[in-house]
Amino acid sequence: MDTLDVELGTRRYPIHIGAGLLQRPDLLDAVRTRPLRLITDQHVAAHYLAGVQGSLSLDSQHVLVLPPGETSKTLASVEQIMDWLLASRLPRDGLLIALGGGVIGDLVGFCAAIYQRGIDFVQLPTTLLAQVDSSVGGKTGVNHPRGKNMIGAFHQPRLVLADTATLVTLPVRERLAGIAEIIKYGMLGDAGFFAWLEQKLEALLALDDAALRYAVRRSCEMKAAIVAQDERESLAGGAGPRALLNLGHTFAHAIETFTHYNEWLHGEAVAVGLCMAADLSARLGWLSTPDAQRCRQLIERSGLPVQVPAGMRADDFRALMSLDKKVASGKLRLILMRRLGEAVVSGDFDPAALDATLRHYTA
Amino acid sequence: MDTLDVELGTRRYPIHIGAGLLQRPDLLDAVRTRPLRLITDQHVAAHYLAGVQGSLSLDSQHVLVLPPGETSKTLASVEQIMDWLLASRLPRDGLLIALGGGVIGDLVGFCAAIYQRGIDFVQLPTTLLAQVDSSVGGKTGVNHPRGKNMIGAFHQPRLVLADTATLVTLPVRERLAGIAEIIKYGMLGDAGFFAWLEQKLEALLALDDAALRYAVRRSCEMKAAIVAQDERESLAGGAGPRALLNLGHTFAHAIETFTHYNEWLHGEAVAVGLCMAADLSARLGWLSTPDAQRCRQLIERSGLPVQVPAGMRADDFRALMSLDKKVASGKLRLILMRRLGEAVVSGDFDPAALDATLRHYTA
Incomplete structure (x- = not known):
């Protein structure tokens, strides 16, 4: 496993890179004790949800599975996620986990940025694009019919785990x-x-x-x-x-x-x-x-x-x-x-x- | 006129307080040259919009007048404002002006926080509550049926003008x-x-x-x-x-x-x-x-x-x-x-x- 740090002062965070990291529950020890919610999409869920859910002992009502694809990256999805988070009473010291590609990362990161004026989140990128780009750097947001990423925020994750083994199942x-x-x-x-x-x-x-x-x-x-x-x-x-x-x-x-x-x-x-x-x-x-x-x-x-x-x-x-x-x-x-x-x-x-x-x- | 500064490093901004400040276009000189959009509500518009619009030479298509009251402080209004800003092609170096009370300030400030991942805004608070509280400090956001201010961001204004003369028309x-x-x-x-x-x-x-x-x-x-x-x-x-x-x-x-x-x-x-x-x-x-x-x-x-x-x-x-x-x-x-x-x-x-x-x- 390789580890590098994004040096952002109090918002500094580590990126771990390697094959099989999603099978390393110890890497999530720092967040395990917090109230958690995980958001993913149907494609990713089919391959990796059970493992991650098990290693975090996550109740299935604390997992939200969205339809795959860029069409989920909208304000309507943000509203759906806000409803779900509030219905399940995630407190301000809770943490969101984004398990998926760039769409899930950008959408979940944006929800973390605006839920109760900002809570922590963790990125578990499962596409090569998300691992090398969208899960690093804190750009979050959703699309608008008039333009891509027109609504969003800068919000840094607390931790990124890039499991390169997930790329095997990637189209x-x-x-x-x-x-x-x-x-x-x-x-x-x-x-x-x-x-x-x-x-x-x-x-x-x-x-x-x-x-x-x-x-x-x-x-x-x-x-x-x-x-x-x-x-x-x-x-x-x-x-x-x-x-x-x-x-x-x-x-x-x-x-x-x-x-x-x-x-x-x-x-x-x-x-x-x-x-x-x-x-x-x-x-x-x-x-x-x-x-x-x-x-x-x-x-x-x-x-x-x-x-x-x-x-x-x-x-x-x-x-x-x-x-x-x-x-x-x-x-x-x-x-x-x-x-x-x-x-x-x-x-x-x-x-x-x-x-x-x-x-x-x-x- | 009294002036005090909110000391936030690179996000430092002044608050001017006094009677008749909305009749002082010179106080807005620093922002006048930027692409501007102004958002207010019907009550405030009836008293103060014409003056502010005139002193900023604002085209009426760059002004949005919302229904008054807390019922405007929702994600639906955010969506409406995003549509309007994008349709009018406000660029990222543009600036939003919030003319009104706490609802307008919180809503417009939140829209400024998330439009193209954050643009500048100015607060012109016209209620006593907004002047002493909500227009200072950068808390922005909207309500959700499950709770007040549950969706929002911290986003500091560039300038606050608190015109105490506006309180005369306040119920x-x-x-x-x-x-x-x-x-x-x-x-x-x-x-x-x-x-x-x-x-x-x-x-x-x-x-x-x-x-x-x-x-x-x-x-x-x-x-x-x-x-x-x-x-x-x-x-x-x-x-x-x-x-x-x-x-x-x-x-x-x-x-x-x-x-x-x-x-x-x-x-x-x-x-x-x-x-x-x-x-x-x-x-x-x-x-x-x-x-x-x-x-x-x-x-x-x-x-x-x-x-x-x-x-x-x-x-x-x-x-x-x-x-x-x-x-x-x-x-x-x-x-x-x-x-x-x-x-x-x-x-x-x-x-x-x-x-x-x-x-x-x-x-």
Whole structure:
């Protein structure tokens, strides 16, 4: 088992990474004595609920199982969870456990943020995407028909247990969605890690234990370091270190909104968004053309999509990107690459280059 | 005009207090250049909206007027406001203005806390209760059928303008509700201020300008000092300094829940709660019996209620108080008085004394 800490002062918390951690009830000793409620979804429950419930001696009335998928990530689900928590009288010193992927983590984390003005929660991420990205850093929230994650809060977990053995039961598409975020970390902050990924891609795709643990650990380390610098994405008016984690995401959110959150997985949209960010960075003369090609090639080799959804036009991107949270006073800012392994936030790019990227990808 | 600061590091903000501040557009200069949205209610809009809207040059489509009263303080209103903010594309560097009493302040503050994971807001409190209490300290939230303020967040305003001239148009019952919280500050933290209130009660009830400004200022100062020590009511497991502000409130919340939030004003329920807290403190031998009588007498002289709602029984209090946010691991904690001007949080009191207070008040 590897352990790393997210250094956030009084909100500091550990992330444990390794195969079989959900079978290690001792790792939950610190929270076991508190009033607990666990929320998961039907898919995850089928594989892992019984084990976790048993090791925590959780009464079944203290477990809520939601339908799987992004459609649960709404204010309506928040209301349902608030009703359930209040009906079961969870006190303010109680603790919520999120067992599942990014949807469960974001939704349950947000409920923990607003239940009685904030209670503690623990993340047990069971998807690769959640293990390397969404369960670390305290971004919680739900979607709105007008945009993804438009309602939410920053609320840090007390503990994250990333059991890499759960990835065996994960559908291949979802595994790949996690690979996209791992590639993102290489592109935005560590050219050496990117080169390692080019070498080890097949091992990673085959769920080789050592490769998987290193990839998850290195991704979490990079995210934790960035989050520790800029917990609420508030530095430099939202254009500080934390914004770098959104490499590819402005394009990706437009794709997800265009497809109503129900066709593309987040990581699949990110994969295309990463290609578009690399393409735009190369058109600006920042990233070398060969390195932009390496980015696209690694994503394509993984089996991830590298083209936008059928029928999506440049104007669709322009309209949907204008609602992005990174728009400041009407000006669109994007995360771009100065070079491989170095991302920057920029509102100061040639709009003709963005037009060229949008036209190229929607041709 | 008096100004005091709530000392919260990077979240430090000023409170300006005085008559006619809503006619001072210069006080809003710091926020005027940002994308703004204003939310108020129909009662307040009739008196003050035109002036504020004019001085901020606010387009009418950037103003939302809600029905007045506690029934607006729900998740349904939050959803309505999120829809409106997103439809009008308020960016993340935008700012919400809450013009109204405690309901508007709590609701709008909560929406600011969760819109795009948190944006800035400004409080323009127009009731005495909001000026001395709810607009200071960052507690925001909405009610749930199972309890008051059960859903919410800590989110500090950027600025508070308390225009004491708005109290002239406030119904007498609402003015008195604010007086109850002012008396609370004397009881919990400053016996000298309590004695001043005994002297100046008539001037205060007649809205004498100097008396009013001093009472609002002294209340805000005491609250600001406590909030600066314990911003999130997290010290000592929720039993730290900030909990002292809840003197009388556990009884009061039970009364409000029993009457479904629509018969009693919050301050009226607090008035009875303060009498009950003083009564229990005297039964425990902590507060002297004469001082407990002074508390009840001052409340009664103000014209505030000193008796629980008709038909409310001791068992109703017990059931409703058990859901209080101050319950820790099944143990009820109350804010009680060691002596006049000194409140303490205690879970360590003789339950027979609480029973005696409940029986006495429900007899």
